[in-house]
Amino acid sequence: MRRIAALAAVLVLAACDSGKPAAEPAPAAPATSAASGAAAAATPPTCAADVPSRVLPEWARTGFSEAEPKMPFVLGDRGDIVAIVFGYPLYAPTLPDRSNKILWVSRVEQQAGEPLEIEARLGGTGDPVTEKVSGGAGPSIIDLPKAGCWHLRLSWSGHTDTMRLTYEAN
Incomplete structure (x- = not known):
């Protein structure tokens, strides 16, 4: 009986509040690709259902008139390229009155005239759909x-990066 009472006391003490606030729930996976680091390796990449407008990385602001331009964008997993989504949200099939315009901006040096090659797989599996953006990073549909x-x-000028983009049903 003493053992049962001792066990019950231990269980009651373990269940009592230690005076510390309850742990916050783990944050949801990031909506965009992570640039690098242990957090990116620990969490499997997800596809963003919502890509909010936020301040572009400093290296991706060329051509914008605002000091801190806000646009919807997805950063490559390595942080070497950004897809600035002018046609947000992206649709498949394409809507008749708008386009799926993406401005690709490379953080790393690129060679003039080298194309940006895109190999896209739905859900990460199956046959690829390939696209080529002539002139490397830049605007594209x-x-x-x-x-x-x-x-x-994504491959360009000897560099590679990966990302996920969501296309909504039309």
């Missing part, structure tokens, strides 16, 4: 055939 989470492998 990227129309993908189906709605969903597209996993992109």
Whole structure:
């Protein structure tokens, strides 16, 4: 009986508040690709359903008139490229009165005239859809055939990066 009472006392003490605030729930996976670091490695990449407008990285602001321009964007997993989504949200199939315009900006040096090659896979599997942006990073219209989470492998001037973009159903 003493053992049961001792065990009950331990359980009661363990259940009591230690005076510390309750731990906050773990934050949801980031809506955009992580630039780098242990957090990116610990959490599997997700596709952003919502890409909020926020201040662009300093290296991606060329051509914008505001000191801190805000646009919807997705940063590559390595942080070497950004997709500034002018046609947000992206749709598949494309809407008749607007386009899926993306401005690609490279953080790393690129060679003039080298294209940006995009290999996109719906859900990260299956046959790839390939696109080529002539002249490397820059403006483009990227129309993908189906709605969903597209996993992109981006290659330009000897560099590679990956990201995920969501295309909504039209």
